[in-house]
Amino acid sequence: MDYLELARKRYSERRFSDKGVEPDKIAKILEAGRIAPTAHNLQPQKIYVIASEEAHAKLLTKTKMTYGAPLVFLVCYDNTISWKNTNDRCYENYDSGEVDATLAASSMMMEATDLGLSTLWARAFDSADMIEIFDLPENIVPVVLLSVGYPGPESRPSRLHDSRKPIDEIVVIK
Numbered sequence: 601m602d603y604l605e606l607a608r609k610r611y612s613e614r615r616f617s618d619k620g621v622e623p624d625k626i627a628k629i630l631e632a633g634r635i636a637p638t639a640h641n642l643q644p645q646k647i648y649v650i651a652s653e654e655a656h657a658k659l660l661t662k663t664k665m666t667y668g669a670p671l672v673f674l675v676c677y678d679n680t681i682s683w684k685n686t687n688d689r690c691y692e693n694y695d696s697g698e699v700d701a702t703l704a705a706s707s708m709m710m711e712a713t714d715l716g717l718s719t720l721w722a723r724a725f726d727s728a729d730m731i732e733i734f735d736l737p738e739n740i741v742p743v744v745l746l747s748v749g750y751p752g753p754e755s756r757p758s759r760l761h762d763s764r765k766p767i768d769e770i771v772v773i774k
């Protein structure tokens with residue numbers, strides 16, 4: 601499929617089916633996260649796979665932002681690995697970890713879409729909650745909950761999905 605066609609096909613899923621995601625598809629989604637680009641190729645991304653009933657139950661005590669998805673990835677970065685630049689004024693104490701984790705999660709989201717799956721990117725969670733329920737080490741920083749599954753029978757894009765600014769509002773030619 602043409603990439604733009606794929607990008608247009610993706611929408612935020614908030615009506616997942618409870619059908620599980622096949623292990624070969626999970627492996628492909630994780631591979632997309634593994635090979636994503638990172639600053640200086642330091643690869644700080646750390647991907648927690650929320651697959652067990654116990655882990656889902658824990659997650660549901662803290663956020664409803666998974667909408668019944670059978671599979672959730674908590675994409676994080678390790679801040680002892682991520683690229684920093686604290687000396688150079690043009691970077692202003694820059695830590696590339698969040699960007700690196702975002703690129704990994706974005707690749708995973710699009711791979712899932714290409715595999716015929718639905719996804720939801722969610723940031724409406726308290727990082728401290730994720731650290732507590734999944735017993736994350738102090739160097740692990742949560743960035744996104746990426747829910748993945750098959751669309752449910754009532755699946756449809758939200759009102760916001762087709763609301764995008766025209767190209768001349770977001771592109772500036774100098």
Ligand SMILES: Cc1cc2nc3c(=O)[nH]c(=O)nc-3n(C[C@H](O)[C@H](O)[C@H](O)COP(=O)(O)O)c2cc1C
Pocket residue numbers: 610611612613665721722723724725757758760761762
């Ligand atoms: C950084 C980020 C955070 C988001 N957090 C949430 C969230 O917590 N809950 C939610 O339902 N959707 C969340 N979304 C999904 C957006 O609301 C959605 O992408 C946007 O409205 C456009 O709709 P579409 O994805 O269907 O095209 C988030 C998206 C991004 C990129």
